[in-house]
Amino acid sequence: MQSIPESLHKLIDEFTHFPGVGRKTAQRLAFHVLKNSREKAELLAKSIRDVKEKINYCSQCHNISEEDPCGICTDPKRDRSVLCVVEDAMDVIAIEKTSEYRGLYHVLGGLLSPLDGVGPDALNISGIENRLEDVEEVILATNPSVEGETTAHYLTKLLKSKDVNVSRLARGIPVGSDVEYIDEATLARALEGRVTV
Amino acid sequence: MQSIPESLHKLIDEFTHFPGVGRKTAQRLAFHVLKNSREKAELLAKSIRDVKEKINYCSQCHNISEEDPCGICTDPKRDRSVLCVVEDAMDVIAIEKTSEYRGLYHVLGGLLSPLDGVGPDALNISGIENRLEDVEEVILATNPSVEGETTAHYLTKLLKSKDVNVSRLARGIPVGSDVEYIDEATLARALEGRVTV
Numbered sequence: 001m002q003s004i005p006e007s008l009h010k011l012i013d014e015f016t017h018f019p020g021v022g023r024k025t026a027q028r029l030a031f032h033v034l035k036n037s038r039e040k041a042e043l044l045a046k047s048i049r050d051v052k053e054k055i056n057y058c059s060q061c062h063n064i065s066e067e068d069p070c071g072i073c074t075d076p077k078r079d080r081s082v083l084c085v086v087e088d089a090m091d092v093i094a095i096e097k098t099s100e101y102r103g104l105y106h107v108l109g110g111l112l113s114p115l116d117g118v119g120p121d122a123l124n125i126s127g128i129e130n131r132l133e134d135v136e137e138v139i140l141a142t143n144p145s146v147e148g149e150t151t152a153h154y155l156t157k158l159l160k161s162k163d164v165n166v167s168r169l170a171r172g173i174p175v176g177s178d179v180e181y182i183d184e185a186t187l188a189r190a191l192e193g194r195v196t197v
Numbered sequence: 198m199q200s201i202p203e204s205l206h207k208l209i210d211e212f213t214h215f216p217g218v219g220r221k222t223a224q225r226l227a228f229h230v231l232k233n234s235r236e237k238a239e240l241l242a243k244s245i246r247d248v249k250e251k252i253n254y255c256s257q258c259h260n261i262s263e264e265d266p267c268g269i270c271t272d273p274k275r276d277r278s279v280l281c282v283v284e285d286a287m288d289v290i291a292i293e294k295t296s297e298y299r300g301l302y303h304v305l306g307g308l309l310s311p312l313d314g315v316g317p318d319a320l321n322i323s324g325i326e327n328r329l330e331d332v333e334e335v336i337l338a339t340n341p342s343v344e345g346e347t348t349a350h351y352l353t354k355l356l357k358s359k360d361v362n363v364s365r366l367a368r369g370i371p372v373g374s375d376v377e378y379i380d381e382a383t384l385a386r387a388l389e390g391r392v393t394v
Contacts, residue, residue: 003260014244017237019226032216033245040214041249042246045242046242051231066203071200072200093201
């Protein structure tokens with residue numbers, strides 16, 4: 001369109017590739033860049049480059065990190081007897097926010113999905129077995145979805161022969177929710193896993 | 198937080214400054230950059246720089262443009278007898294999308310807002326008077342808000358002494374809407390401006 005300069009058009013296009021960003025939102029984001037000072041735009045461009053240049057994967061837990069091994073793996077205050085297996089780095093952030101967990105992590109980098117052609121070799125699964133020496137418990141914290149359950153099932157079978165306890169995140173009603181509006185599957189799980197008071 | 202690398206943290210911070218982007222969305226956007234290839238991140242960083250470096254304001258209509266004067270001002274097919282006054286470049290894009298308007302534009306770069314200290318000198322208002330030579334009609338296309346109406350009122354008074362017709366965008370019910378749910382003010386305007394069929 002004649003009314004949008006070429007370079008702005010390109011930036012809008014770039015933003016439409018972001019998750020959850022449509023044409024209209026992309027336009028608003030691009031105009032924000034345009035309205036900002038040159039210094040701020042420079043800072044944003046630098047941050048984008050830095051993220052790709054500085055961040056790598058920790059060779060032990062496969063979490064994203066600027067150092068290798070990462071800060072969690074090298075932290076002496078962490079409990080090395082517990083290993084929490086998650087899908088990706090965002091799950092690590094979510095669990096860290098609870099301040100409840102003091103063990104180590106193992107990031108799979110995805111979930112098993114045979115229909116999409118994602119088998120065990122595409123994930124960081126083989127690395128787990130080499131990390132079990134001091135581990136007493138493995139917590140499988142994959143999503144309660146079909147792929148998450150499949151992955152958890154596969155890992156449970158894999159770890160059966162090893163000398164570790166395997167646990168799974170509790171399923172039940174979320175805090176602050178309303179029993180009336182909870183779906184049957186979740187409510188059934190909550191009943192099944194009820195806790196004596 | 199230890200679980201988020203410093204450079205990723207910075208990028209998330211940058212994204213939270215965007216309009217309509219909260220912490221969670223910023224995190225999703227930053228992770229999208231991280232998951233993308235280095236080439237794509239490089240392309241995005243370049244686009245951001247380009248927008249600030251290449252885009253300037255047209256000295257005639259004050260719209261954003263890579264050339265001066267802009268493509269609309271220099272287009273010989275444009276009707277030079279009509280001038281449409283808008284708040285900013287996004288309004289130009291919106292009006293261009295209708296393919297209904299073939300005249301020129303005049304971008305104010307804001308709206309009068311005495312409470313926020315925005316007076317006529319802060320806007321591109323004085324430039325209008327120098328552009329009226331061939332103009333027969335000035336369309337005031339500012340928003341139907343308090344600031345938009347104030348600005349339109351100011352411009353109407355300013356243009357009164359000049360030999361031009363001044364018009365305002367029609368107010369009424371939006372296409373595809375439901376009379377039942379339209380607010381009173383809009384419905385009153387629609388009744389007032391009713392058209393004989």
